[in-house]
Amino acid sequence: MPTEVLHLPAAPLAELDARNISAWFGSRKVLHQVSLTMRAGEITALIGPSGCGKSTFLRTLNRMHELIPSAALAGEVLLDGQDIYEPARTITDARAHIGMVFQKPNPFPAMSIYDNVVSGLKLTNKRASRSRKDDLVEQSLQRAGLWKEVRDRLRQPGGSLSGGQQQRLCIARALAVTPRVLLMDEPCSALDPTSTRVIEQTMMELAHEVTIVIVTHNMQQAQRVSDRCAFFLAAQGTPGEIVESGLTSTVFSTPTDPRTADYVNGRFG
Template sequence: MAKRMELKDLDIYYGSFLAVQGVSMVVEPRSVTAFIGPSGCGKSTVLRSLDRMLELTPGGRVEGQVLLDEQDIYASNVDPVRVRQQIGMVFQQPNPFPTMSIRDNVLAGIKLNNRKMPKSQQDEVVERSLRGSNLWNEVKDRLDAPGNGLSGGQQQRLCIARAIAIEPEVLLMDEPCSALDPISTLAIEDLIQELKENFTVVIVTHNMQQASRVSDKTGFFNIEGTGKPGHLIEFDYTEKIFTNPSLPDTERYITGQFG
């Protein structure tokens, strides 16, 4: 069940260093939200705060709120492991577990969470997840083959299958196509459009054309200079951001004048 997320006055720190300041936005359920902006402006840092992975970095902490359907995921009574079951993550480099088969890669998150299920149910999860990532027809006859024997684009779709197998409400993607060739990139972009039927999707991308193609809303992040915190400059419907942005900095970035 896709859920709404809301960021309220989010400040993100690494130790005493303020990395990102004052981010507020609403991410609607069953939509694709893209984060764009130059390197070092905090896009991936914000993304990592949305499933509490930021805390795995030494000194990483947040002030403000991240609400998942009104529940603050940083509240003292919230288990971060449970948060990461509700909010899945797909990384920049495809990272299937090298010693595991395709089948076991899909089931890895479920086994990690100690969820016991009979083989018949496991088979259903594997097929549903691989169909959901548009990979089933390519691998259904070799589920016991190593996951890292697939092509780069297939490996990334396997990682998406692994992420959706645990049935999260939100799916985060950190530059999921940056390591892929154009044909694999197109396949992932088509898949993102299908995934939003069941998930709330947030994607970080350096590719502005990709943001314009796949997202419903876009957040433009920027940074004033080295050592300064990143800021969310503008957040709006993607079509407006790319055709009629409200702020000069957004227009300058979109038109390639910096970044």
């Protein structure tokens, strides 16, 4: 298969639209007809107690859910109006446009900082000259807020960085393939408050050039960083659903559903 030549100019901002997403693990249904529009150039926060399907929903947005044995899915995920689950589209294609940052930083520990950043190119069938890779590494690390801290040690192992730096390295690695959407699954849950502030600032700066969807259990974080949010809930023995979604300021200040009010005010969860 021919490789794709790397072009660095940023792609136009993308809207992600999930329509009637239901998901199963074997016979257990974990999501029921979830629909949510994640607007271009905004940060959308997915909130709700543990076990309500937030992370599962996030994984459906770049076709990670289907890699789990016994997993099944119904519904559509539209990237600018085109379903990423269409038979003609591959998982690699979906991930080239929709990147992912996980809860626990997962750089390749023995691989250099430099090689960590460019590692996604091979996986997405993109190639670049050495000088172009140099530019890409600098650009990606700058966008992730890490360049000034590591520019003099790019050949050191990624595992030598602190936890917060490793998470920003993972963000840089995701950005290096120029995604149009960036998914983040509790990216600050394992970090100290100082690193959390840096990651949050990075997210808010990136939202001008990439659409971001974040799962978080931190209500203050959701209020600080997101433009819109969606509250997920699963009653005992039932699959997760969205109870309420909208502007973050509205969901937190004047929610329409009493269950939302109880959750955002800390009365359960």
